[in-house]
Amino acid sequence: MELTLNTQDTLLLDSAQQYLxxxxxxxHFREIRDDGDHYPKRYSPEHLAEIAKLGWIGIDIDEEYGGTGPYFKGLCLLAQQxxxxxxxxxxxxxxxxxxxAINILGTQRQKRTMLPRIAQGQxxxxxxxxxxxxHLKSDITTRLCRTNNSYRLQGKKTFVIDAIGADIVFVVCRDDNKNLFIVIINSTQDxxxxxxxxxIDNRNYGNLSVDATISKENLLGEGIVLQKALEQILDRARIxxxxxxxxAAQHLLETTLSYLKLRKQFGxxxxxFQALQxxxxxxxxxxxxxQAALLAAIDTIEKRKSSSDIATLASLVKTKANDTLELISNEAIQMHGGIGMTDExxxxxxxxxxxxxVALFGDSIFHRIRYGKITLGD
Structure with a gap:
């Protein structure tokens, strides 16, 4: 990505490298792992407040709603660091x-209510x-039923990222006619x-169980429109x-190369050794x-290309990233030898x-099948 960075990108990258x-x-990650009682949310509230001040949480939010964007490339640069x-x-x-989800599906009222608070880390x-x-939408069975002037949401979710400490949860569900919905629930409501x-990776994951009454104002999207929007949301997440x-792969490669230059065998x-080279x-x-695939995928988002183009490259880059990180992380352990397996x-x-x-938002098998279906017009 370094070959195509403009001044704005460079300033953001430098800031991220310095602070992170x-x-x-x-x-810091090790400290959180070893002191789970002190960090039940698996992150530091103090650091979260600081990166919110830096404008990172709101980097893909329009300035009209209190953000510093939209700047999807910047978000990806931050994610990379x-x-x-x-x-x-x-x-x-x-x-x-x-x-x-809010940008694509939210009403003006929902945008003005939620986006500024997200940008501020509140x-x-x-x-x-x-x-x-x-990772299959066909597995979604969480049910949304209409009851008089409200709705009832019932179901269970797993592997919810940053569930612990979340204020609200966007729940993807279906009604009795199998139409998709996104419902906003308060994490502390009855x-x-x-x-x-x-x-194993010590990330903040949680399981959600819900059997609650929901008002119409808490619906974020529904039906065919939501089905298309959901893929757009997930494709951005995949990129x-x-x-x-x-x-992570870049860091592991650099670490491994440094080790190979220091470790000696047979004098x-x-x-x-050519085999290691x-x-x-x-x-x-x-x-x-x-990285080339990543840049192409980011470009489709920045230039607002067709949903088909975005989906194709999102599946391509997720597959390439899966395979690359698996390769480099495994090789890093092997080339370090026994010490690579230690907690030190x-x-x-x-x-x-x-x-x-690798499993988040679809593994390589999922995305190879999806890529084939899109490119073949299935």
Whole structure:
């Protein structure tokens, strides 16, 4: 991405590297992991308030609603650096999923009510879509029933990102006619239960159980319009998570190369071994191709190209990011040898995070099938 950065991009990137590298790096991530009682939300409220002041949470929100955007490329640059440093924030949940849903589907009243508070870090949003271990809309069974002048929402969600500490949750559901809806619920209202979900990467996940009454004003979208909008929201998330993944991959590659230049066997640096050089070349090539795909995907969003073009490149870049991060994280562990498996090094954090990121919003099998269907017109 460095070859195409303009002045605005460079300033944002420098700011992100300075702040995240100093305050929200792997050392901070380790502190959160080791002191879960002090960080029940898996992030620091103080740092969240600071990055909100920097304008990062509202980077894809129009200035009219208190944001500093829209600037999707900037959001991806931030996600890339957060992946590099393992920085725990609510950028993906609130700044992307929540903001995208409101921007695409929200009424003027909803935008004016929620977007400024999200930008200021005062309103934290979780987006609940998954109901099984697979990422498929056909698995959505959470039910929305009309009852007189209100609605009743019943169902369960799993793997809800940043669920713990969220103020509101956007719940994807269906009515009796199988039409899709997004319903806004308050995380503390009667009939709503959110429980922590402990996963290997120590990210903030939760399970949601809901059996609550919902007013019409809490509907964000419905029917055919929502079905198209939901794919737009998820495609933006797929591109952003790919950015985060490639930031982690870049860091792992640099760390591994540095180690190969220092570690000696048989009196020479192991980086001089041709077999390892070939493996490093493969990692580098895979990373460069993935970054090229990422830039193309970001470009489709920035230039507001057709939903088909966006979907095609979103699936392409998520697949490339999945394969690249799996390759580089596995190779990083292997090339470090036994020490790579110890808790002393941060490599294990990245490997565990990679295993979860690959599954988020669709694994490579899901996206290869989706890519084929889109390109073949199925």
């Amino acid at each position: 590298g100093k305050y929200m790096d792997a050392k 957060m992946g590099r440093y393992l920085s725990p924030t609510v950028l993906l949940s609130s700044g992307l999923l929540g903001v995208s 309103l934290k949003v979780a987006f609940a879509i998954e109901e099984s271990e697979r 009939g709503v239960s959110i429980t922590p979900l402990s996963m 952003a998570i790919a950015s985060e993944m490639l930031g 020479v640096n192991i980086g001089s 070939h493996r490093c070349a493969r990692m580098y090539s895979s990373l460069e191709m993935s 090094l941060d490599l294990g954090f990245y490997l565990k995070r990679a295993k979860m990121q």
